[in-house]
Amino acid sequence: MKIATWNINGVKARIDNLLHWLREAEPDIVCLQEIKSVDEQFPREPIESLGYHVETSGQKGFNGVAILSKLRFDEVTRGLPGNDADEQARFIEGVFSTKTGALRVVSLYLPNGNPVASEKFAYKLGWMERLEGWTRARLALEEPLVLAGDYNIIPEPADAKNADAWLDDALYQPESRQAFRRLTNLGMTDALRSVSDQPGVYTFWDYQAGAWQKNNGIRIDHLMLSPEAADRLSSTSVQKHTRAWEKPSDHVPVVVELAA
DNA sequence: ATGGTAGCCGTGCTA
Numbered sequence: 001m002k003i004a005t006w007n008i009n010g011v012k013a014r015i016d017n018l019l020h021w022l023r024e025a026e027p028d029i030v031c032l033q034e035i036k037s038v039d040e041q042f043p044r045e046p047i048e049s050l051g052y053h054v055e056t057s058g059q060k061g062f063n064g065v066a067i068l069s070k071l072r073f074d075e076v077t078r079g080l081p082g083n084d085a086d087e088q089a090r091f092i093e094g095v096f097s098t099k100t101g102a103l104r105v106v107s108l109y110l111p112n113g114n115p116v117a118s119e120k121f122a123y124k125l126g127w128m129e130r131l132e133g134w135t136r137a138r139l140a141l142e143e144p145l146v147l148a149g150d151y152n153i154i155p156e157p158a159d160a161k162n163a164d165a166w167l168d169d170a171l172y173q174p175e176s177r178q179a180f181r182r183l184t185n186l187g188m189t190d191a192l193r194s195v196s197d198q199p200g201v202y203t204f205w206d207y208q209a210g211a212w213q214k215n216n217g218i219r220i221d222h223l224m225l226s227p228e229a230a231d232r233l234s235s236t237s238v239q240k241h242t243r244a245w246e247k248p249s250d251h252v253p254v255v256v257e258l259a260a
Numbered sequence: 261a262t263g264g265t266a267g268c269c270g271t272g273c274t275a
Contacts, residue, residue, distance in 0.1 A: 009275090011265045034275085037269060041269095061268055062275080206275090207265040237274060250266080250275090 001258045002027040003097070003105060005148035005221055006237075007204075007251035011035040011066070014221035017041045017245055020166070022050050025239065028070045029096070031107030031148040035064035042066065059089040067109040071096040072157060080108075082130035090127070100260050102140065103229075108149035113170030122151070127178035136186055138226070140152045145260070147188065152220055155190065158199035160217035170222060189230040191223040191256045192238070193203050204251045205243055208241065212243055223256050232258040 005028040008014045011032065022030070023235075030052075035042065037058045044054040051070055057078040058064035080091040090109040093104060106116050108131070113124030138145055143231075154172045157163040166172035184190060192201060201219025211217065225233060239253040 013267060034267090062273080114275080209261090209264050211264095247266095 001029070001260070002028045002104075002146065002255055002256055003031075003146050003152070003223065004106065004253045004255040005031040005033070005223055005259065006253040007033040007109070007221060007249060009034050009036070009249040009251065011037050012043060013047065013247070014043065014249055017242065017247065017249070019046055019050065021239070021242060021253060022047070022052070022068075025253070025255065028251075029094075029105055030033075030066065030068040030176055030253075031067040031111035033064075033107060033150045035066050037064055037108060037184040049188055055056070055091040055092060055094060055234070059087075064089045065092045065109050067092055067094045067105060067107050068098065069094060069105075071098070074102075076235070079238065080127065080130050080134060081131060082228050083126065085128075088134060100121075101154060102143050104145040106145075106147045106149070108147060108151070110149065110151045110153065112152045112174075113176065116168065116170050116173060121173070124170060125143070125175055125179065127231045129174070130178065132182050135183060135188065139187055142228060143226065144229040144232065146229055146256070147183075147224040150220060151180065151222050153177065154218050154220060155180050155222075159198070161200075161202070161214075161216045161218070166218070171218070183224055187227055188224040189227070191225050191230070191234075192219070192236050192254065194230065194233065195236045201238060203254055205237060207250050219253055221254050222230065225256070232260065
């Protein structure tokens with residue numbers, strides 16, 4: 001079972017790349033972020049033609065998440081609970097039936113939070129607090145759970161080419177990193193980190209200032225696994241080659257393979 | 261080096 005996350009940075013602008021990658025990598029479940037599309041405009045037909053079921057939570061212009069799955073959805077839930085005033089499309093949960101039981105997969109797009117001295121950073125921290133509460137409740141189910149997405153968090157210095165350059169950035173604030181660690185402390189496993197703690201594994205390279213050419217990247221796209229999912233983790237992969245494609249997203253897909 | 265690029269949608273906002 002191959003489960004992927006990819007911040008696509010505009011699904012309509014990226015549809016050719018997405019279809020090419022789906023054919024090449026053949027993932028079973030794909031979590032997309034920043035689809036930047038309303039649900040009605042999401043290019044679902046060519047994706048469905050490749051054998052995927054499609055569930056979206058979009059909004060106009062920015063944000064928006066989706067899950068593509070070769071398995072049928074048993075349940076779909078949109079939105080992270082805990083703030084009725086929050087209208088940003090950043091969270092969608094799908095439940096699937098596998099040979100070994102239920103599998104829960106979330107596609108999340110955590111707020112960027114910049115600039116730090118703004119209500120945007122407070123929104124980010126509030127969102128993370130809600131995510132922590134949601135995760136604690138879901139962990140009580142003792143099911144395989146994959147929380148996949150763009151966390152907009154650099155967990156450790158080794159997750160940036162030049163961590164010092166991010167000291168004033170919301171992605172690398174102590175509060176952001178602490179909130180990420182709280183997910184780990186609840187029992188969630190950072191899939192990539194658990195396979196290797198080698199530095200220099202990045203998932204995002206800015207379009208600006210030749211970041212890709214200089215390998216000036218950061219690791220901010222994460223798949224967090226419940227114990228029941230982590231027990232089945234067999235491999236991980238960062239699909240770095242897609243960053244060199246024509247019209248690339250600034251993020252690349254990250255894939256985990258779970259046994260059975 | 262306080263710029264630079266990209267998407268969406270409309271001439272600004274978000275990242």
